[in-house]
Amino acid sequence: MTVLLGHSARLALRVSLRHIPRKALPPATLLGLQVYISSWIRVFSLASVCLCVFPACEDRCQSNRSSVQPPSCCGTCRTKKTWPRTFSQEELKKRLSPIQFHVTQERGTESAFRGEYTDHKEEGTYSCVVCGAPLFRSETKFDSGSGWPSFYDLVKEESVTATDDFSYGMHRVEINCSQCGSHLGHLFDDGPKPTGKRYCINSASLGFQPKDAPSASSHPSSGEGAEAGAGGSSGGKIEL
Structure with a gap:
């Protein structure tokens, strides 16, 4: 969009300058006018870049911030x-x-x-x-x-x-x-x-x-599960 804007502005400048009689302005003045208008075209082009890029960056930042929130419906909150x-x-x-x-x-x-x-x-x-x-x-x-x-x-x-x-x-x-x-x-x-x-x-x-066992406490004896966790650490894998 910025490229098109700059191109359109330069085209408009050339068209507008064609309508100015060559003898109406001294060459130095005509050259200065071209430089002056070209500088403003660059300013507007830069402004358009800022208006396009910064909101998009903000949207991505908002999306990233929201993506690190705890998953919904994952339980109650207690201390x-x-x-x-x-x-x-x-x-x-x-x-x-x-x-x-x-x-x-x-x-x-x-x-x-x-x-x-x-x-x-x-x-x-x-x-x-x-x-x-x-x-x-x-x-x-x-x-x-x-x-x-x-x-x-x-x-x-x-x-x-x-x-x-x-x-x-x-x-x-x-x-x-x-x-x-x-x-x-x-x-x-x-x-x-x-x-x-x-x-x-x-x-x-x-x-x-x-499933078919009679209802009873699920507390294991002190020895149950000891083998299950032998090693104590995840061996470098820290997903859990």
């Missing part, structure tokens, strides 16, 4: 002071395995592809390993290829809380149990239909209740 259920650290250290305690209480991450429930396909309900609150149904579990159990939906929206996480120099959405505040994993917007969500969860933060 740790309002968790309905609380447990002492001493109790949890006795009841949970080291990796379960590290993940749920210290916001740790288990090694990718080594969790107990990564390839688990049994029908049932996955719950919080700390308080037993139901979180995910087996029919919403899918293979994301990430190395951690992945789900595209919750048992109910209020099952988890979502919090901004800026660790490792990136922005992610941390997911915690809404009942006891235990760290579960992270939420991403690259899941399958119908939700488009991917709840990327540590096996060490989960318990499991088989």
Whole structure:
């Protein structure tokens, strides 16, 4: 558009100068008039560039800012002071395995592809390993290829809380149990239909209740899940 504007202005200048009798103005004056008008054409061309480019940049900036907002409908918001259920650290250290305690209480991450429930396909309900609150149904579990159990939906929206996480120099959405505040994993917007969500969860933060099993607490014994998180860290992979 700017090129066309400059071209049109120069064309108009040439046309207008043709209508000025050559003898009406001295050559020096005519040359000065051409230079003066040409300089204003450059000014208007530069102004048109600013008017076109700056709004487009602002639109892109607004788009980028909006893209880092937490995914919608990803849970309720609570502070740790309002968790309905609380447990002492001493109790949890006795009841949970080291990796379960590290993940749920210290916001740790288990090694990718080594969790107990990564390839688990049994029908049932996955719950919080700390308080037993139901979180995910087996029919919403899918293979994301990430190395951690992945789900595209919750048992109910209020099952988890979502919090901004800026660790490792990136922005992610941390997911915690809404009942006891235990760290579960992270939420991403690259899941399958119908939700488009991917709840990327540590096996060490989960318990499991088989579909046909009688209702019972999902709390595991202190040794259960120890092998699932052996290694303690994600081996350099920090997606979760």
